[in-house]
Amino acid sequence: MKWSKDKLPLLLIWVLVALGCRTETKKEVVSRVETLPYYDDPSFTPKWLPQSSDSIFGLHKVAPFKLVNQLGDTVTQKTFDNKIYVTDFFFTSCPGICPKMTSHMALVQEAFKNDDSVLLLSHSVTPEYDSVPILKNYADTKGVIPNKWHLVTGERKEIYGLGRYAYFVEENLGVPKGEDDFLHTENFILVDKNRHIRGIYNGLNKTAIVQLIADIKTLQEEG
Numbered sequence: 001m002k003w004s005k006d007k008l009p010l011l012l013i014w015v016l017v018a019l020g021c022r023t024e025t026k027k028e029v030v031s032r033v034e035t036l037p038y039y040d041d042p043s044f045t046p047k048w049l050p051q052s053s054d055s056i057f058g059l060h061k062v063a064p065f066k067l068v069n070q071l072g073d074t075v076t077q078k079t080f081d082n083k084i085y086v087t088d089f090f091f092t093s094c095p096g097i098c099p100k101m102t103s104h105m106a107l108v109q110e111a112f113k114n115d116d117s118v119l120l121l122s123h124s125v126t127p128e129y130d131s132v133p134i135l136k137n138y139a140d141t142k143g144v145i146p147n148k149w150h151l152v153t154g155e156r157k158e159i160y161g162l163g164r165y166a167y168f169v170e171e172n173l174g175v176p177k178g179e180d181d182f183l184h185t186e187n188f189i190l191v192d193k194n195r196h197i198r199g200i201y202n203g204l205n206k207t208a209i210v211q212l213i214a215d216i217k218t219l220q221e222e223g
Contacts (some may be wrong), residue, residue, distance in 0.1 A: 067154035070135035
Protein backbone atom coordinates (compact mmCIF):
# COMPACT_ATOMS: atom_id res chain seq x y z
CA MET A 1 0.00 0.00 0.00
CA LYS A 2 1.35 3.43 -0.91
CA TRP A 3 0.81 6.40 1.37
CA SER A 4 0.50 9.88 -0.05
CA LYS A 5 2.51 12.64 1.60
CA ASP A 6 -0.57 14.19 3.16
CA LYS A 7 -1.37 10.91 4.98
CA LEU A 8 2.11 10.35 6.41
CA PRO A 9 1.46 12.54 9.50
CA LEU A 10 -1.62 10.42 10.30
CA LEU A 11 0.47 7.26 10.00
CA LEU A 12 3.08 8.70 12.36
CA ILE A 13 0.42 9.60 14.95
CA TRP A 14 -1.04 6.09 14.74
CA VAL A 15 2.38 4.49 15.30
CA LEU A 16 3.09 6.73 18.33
CA VAL A 17 -0.29 5.93 19.87
CA ALA A 18 0.27 2.19 19.36
CA LEU A 19 3.71 2.37 20.97
CA GLY A 20 2.27 4.35 23.86
CA CYS A 21 -0.38 1.72 24.47
CA ARG A 22 2.23 -1.03 24.51
CA THR A 23 4.31 0.88 27.01
CA GLU A 24 1.28 1.42 29.25
CA THR A 25 0.34 -2.27 29.28
CA LYS A 26 3.87 -3.21 30.35
CA LYS A 27 3.94 -0.78 33.26
CA GLU A 28 4.02 -2.65 36.56
CA VAL A 29 3.30 -1.22 39.98
CA VAL A 30 6.23 -1.61 42.34
CA SER A 31 6.53 -1.10 46.09
CA ARG A 32 6.92 2.47 47.25
CA VAL A 33 9.92 1.36 49.32
CA GLU A 34 12.81 -1.06 48.84
CA THR A 35 11.98 -2.95 52.03
CA LEU A 36 8.70 -3.14 53.92
CA PRO A 37 8.34 -1.89 57.51
CA TYR A 38 7.24 -3.96 60.49
CA TYR A 39 4.04 -3.28 62.45
CA ASP A 40 4.09 -4.05 66.14
CA ASP A 41 0.83 -2.69 67.60
CA PRO A 42 -2.74 -1.59 66.72
CA SER A 43 -1.60 1.93 65.80
CA PHE A 44 0.17 0.47 62.75
CA THR A 45 3.12 2.79 63.24
CA PRO A 46 5.79 1.53 60.81
CA LYS A 47 9.10 0.34 62.20
CA TRP A 48 11.98 0.36 59.73
CA LEU A 49 14.53 -2.27 60.69
CA PRO A 50 17.36 -3.85 58.69
CA GLN A 51 17.12 -7.61 58.27
CA SER A 52 20.25 -8.00 60.38
CA SER A 53 18.71 -6.19 63.39
CA ASP A 54 18.27 -8.21 66.57
CA SER A 55 15.25 -6.02 67.37
CA ILE A 56 13.19 -7.99 64.84
CA PHE A 57 13.13 -11.00 67.18
CA GLY A 58 11.30 -8.99 69.84
CA LEU A 59 8.53 -7.75 67.54
CA HIS A 60 4.91 -8.84 67.70
CA LYS A 61 4.17 -12.16 66.00
CA VAL A 62 0.85 -13.70 65.04
CA ALA A 63 -0.07 -16.08 67.85
CA PRO A 64 -0.48 -19.84 67.27
CA PHE A 65 -3.94 -20.92 66.19
CA LYS A 66 -5.95 -24.00 65.26
CA LEU A 67 -8.89 -23.73 62.85
CA VAL A 68 -10.66 -25.80 60.16
CA ASN A 69 -10.81 -24.92 56.46
CA GLN A 70 -13.40 -25.49 53.72
CA LEU A 71 -12.01 -28.98 53.06
CA GLY A 72 -12.44 -30.01 56.68
CA ASP A 73 -8.67 -29.95 57.19
CA THR A 74 -7.03 -28.56 60.31
CA VAL A 75 -5.18 -25.29 59.67
CA THR A 76 -2.59 -24.02 62.14
CA GLN A 77 0.30 -21.58 62.11
CA LYS A 78 2.44 -24.48 60.85
CA THR A 79 0.40 -24.46 57.63
CA PHE A 80 2.05 -21.11 56.94
CA ASP A 81 5.60 -22.03 57.96
CA ASN A 82 8.04 -20.33 55.59
CA LYS A 83 5.11 -18.80 53.68
CA ILE A 84 4.02 -15.23 53.02
CA TYR A 85 0.28 -14.88 53.50
CA VAL A 86 -2.56 -12.38 53.26
CA THR A 87 -5.41 -12.60 55.73
CA ASP A 88 -8.84 -11.05 56.20
CA PHE A 89 -12.14 -11.53 58.06
CA PHE A 90 -15.49 -12.11 56.33
CA PHE A 91 -18.71 -14.12 56.48
CA THR A 92 -20.48 -15.98 53.68
CA SER A 93 -23.89 -14.38 54.21
CA CYS A 94 -22.51 -10.82 54.25
CA PRO A 95 -24.47 -8.63 51.80
CA GLY A 96 -22.22 -5.59 52.16
CA ILE A 97 -18.44 -5.35 51.91
CA CYS A 98 -17.55 -9.07 51.85
CA PRO A 99 -18.36 -9.85 48.18
CA LYS A 100 -16.05 -7.07 47.02
CA MET A 101 -13.35 -8.12 49.48
CA THR A 102 -13.60 -11.69 48.19
CA SER A 103 -13.31 -10.57 44.56
CA HIS A 104 -10.24 -8.50 45.45
CA MET A 105 -8.66 -11.39 47.36
CA ALA A 106 -9.24 -13.43 44.21
CA LEU A 107 -7.01 -10.95 42.36
CA VAL A 108 -4.21 -11.73 44.80
CA GLN A 109 -4.86 -15.44 44.30
CA GLU A 110 -4.62 -15.01 40.54
CA ALA A 111 -1.35 -13.09 40.80
CA PHE A 112 0.30 -15.89 42.79
CA LYS A 113 -1.71 -18.95 41.78
CA ASN A 114 1.42 -20.80 40.63
CA ASP A 115 3.58 -19.62 43.53
CA ASP A 116 3.56 -21.98 46.50
CA SER A 117 5.34 -19.44 48.72
CA VAL A 118 2.20 -17.24 48.96
CA LEU A 119 -1.04 -18.33 50.67
CA LEU A 120 -4.35 -16.67 51.57
CA LEU A 121 -6.34 -17.00 54.81
CA SER A 122 -9.93 -15.78 55.30
CA HIS A 123 -11.56 -16.15 58.73
CA SER A 124 -15.33 -16.40 59.13
CA VAL A 125 -16.62 -14.01 61.79
CA THR A 126 -19.86 -16.03 61.99
CA PRO A 127 -18.31 -19.44 62.65
CA GLU A 128 -21.51 -20.69 64.28
CA TYR A 129 -23.15 -20.39 60.84
CA ASP A 130 -20.25 -20.90 58.45
CA SER A 131 -19.79 -24.64 58.75
CA VAL A 132 -17.35 -26.60 56.60
CA PRO A 133 -19.99 -27.46 53.94
CA ILE A 134 -21.11 -23.82 53.73
CA LEU A 135 -17.52 -22.63 53.37
CA LYS A 136 -16.90 -25.32 50.73
CA ASN A 137 -19.90 -24.20 48.71
CA TYR A 138 -18.83 -20.55 49.01
CA ALA A 139 -15.30 -21.44 47.96
CA ASP A 140 -16.53 -23.33 44.91
CA THR A 141 -18.72 -20.44 43.75
CA LYS A 142 -15.90 -17.91 44.21
CA GLY A 143 -13.17 -19.86 42.42
CA VAL A 144 -11.12 -20.48 45.55
CA ILE A 145 -8.13 -22.75 44.90
CA PRO A 146 -7.96 -25.48 47.60
CA ASN A 147 -4.85 -25.35 49.81
CA LYS A 148 -3.96 -22.01 48.26
CA TRP A 149 -6.73 -19.99 49.85
CA HIS A 150 -8.00 -21.26 53.19
CA LEU A 151 -11.50 -20.22 54.33
CA VAL A 152 -11.60 -21.11 58.00
CA THR A 153 -14.08 -21.57 60.80
CA GLY A 154 -13.61 -22.53 64.43
CA GLU A 155 -14.26 -21.21 67.91
CA ARG A 156 -15.65 -17.67 67.83
CA LYS A 157 -13.47 -16.60 70.77
CA GLU A 158 -10.29 -17.71 68.99
CA ILE A 159 -11.19 -16.07 65.66
CA TYR A 160 -12.12 -12.77 67.28
CA GLY A 161 -8.99 -12.87 69.41
CA LEU A 162 -6.87 -13.37 66.30
CA GLY A 163 -8.57 -10.46 64.56
CA ARG A 164 -8.19 -8.02 67.43
CA TYR A 165 -4.96 -9.05 69.11
CA ALA A 166 -2.95 -10.97 66.53
CA TYR A 167 -3.71 -9.01 63.34
CA PHE A 168 -5.01 -5.70 64.79
CA VAL A 169 -7.60 -5.50 61.98
CA GLU A 170 -10.04 -3.20 63.78
CA GLU A 171 -9.44 0.53 63.66
CA ASN A 172 -11.27 1.44 66.90
CA LEU A 173 -8.10 2.25 68.81
CA GLY A 174 -8.62 2.60 72.53
CA VAL A 175 -12.25 1.38 72.39
CA PRO A 176 -12.67 -1.78 74.47
CA LYS A 177 -14.33 -4.69 72.68
CA GLY A 178 -16.11 -7.64 74.21
CA GLU A 179 -16.78 -11.11 72.85
CA ASP A 180 -20.29 -10.09 71.86
CA ASP A 181 -19.13 -7.11 69.78
CA PHE A 182 -19.21 -8.01 66.10
CA LEU A 183 -15.92 -8.02 64.23
CA HIS A 184 -16.36 -6.44 60.80
CA THR A 185 -13.49 -4.91 58.86
CA GLU A 186 -12.36 -4.40 55.27
CA ASN A 187 -8.65 -4.62 56.13
CA PHE A 188 -6.26 -7.10 54.52
CA ILE A 189 -3.10 -7.91 56.50
CA LEU A 190 0.20 -8.97 54.96
CA VAL A 191 2.24 -11.41 57.08
CA ASP A 192 5.80 -12.50 56.37
CA LYS A 193 7.45 -15.92 56.67
CA ASN A 194 8.20 -15.31 60.35
CA ARG A 195 4.60 -14.33 61.24
CA HIS A 196 5.44 -10.61 61.48
CA ILE A 197 2.89 -8.10 60.19
CA ARG A 198 4.32 -6.17 57.23
CA GLY A 199 1.35 -4.29 55.76
CA ILE A 200 -2.30 -3.28 56.06
CA TYR A 201 -4.50 -2.60 53.02
CA ASN A 202 -8.05 -1.53 52.30
CA GLY A 203 -9.65 -4.64 50.84
CA LEU A 204 -12.32 -2.55 49.09
CA ASN A 205 -9.82 -0.42 47.19
CA LYS A 206 -8.45 -1.96 43.99
CA THR A 207 -5.47 0.40 43.96
CA ALA A 208 -4.56 -0.86 47.43
CA ILE A 209 -4.77 -4.44 46.16
CA VAL A 210 -2.41 -3.66 43.28
CA GLN A 211 -0.01 -2.21 45.86
CA LEU A 212 -0.43 -5.30 48.04
CA ILE A 213 0.58 -7.54 45.14
CA ALA A 214 3.65 -5.37 44.53
CA ASP A 215 4.55 -5.44 48.23
CA ILE A 216 4.33 -9.25 48.31
CA LYS A 217 6.92 -9.35 45.51
CA THR A 218 9.14 -7.00 47.51
CA LEU A 219 8.76 -9.22 50.57
CA GLN A 220 9.78 -12.26 48.51
CA GLU A 221 13.09 -10.58 47.76
CA GLU A 222 14.00 -10.71 51.45
CA GLY A 223 14.46 -14.43 51.01
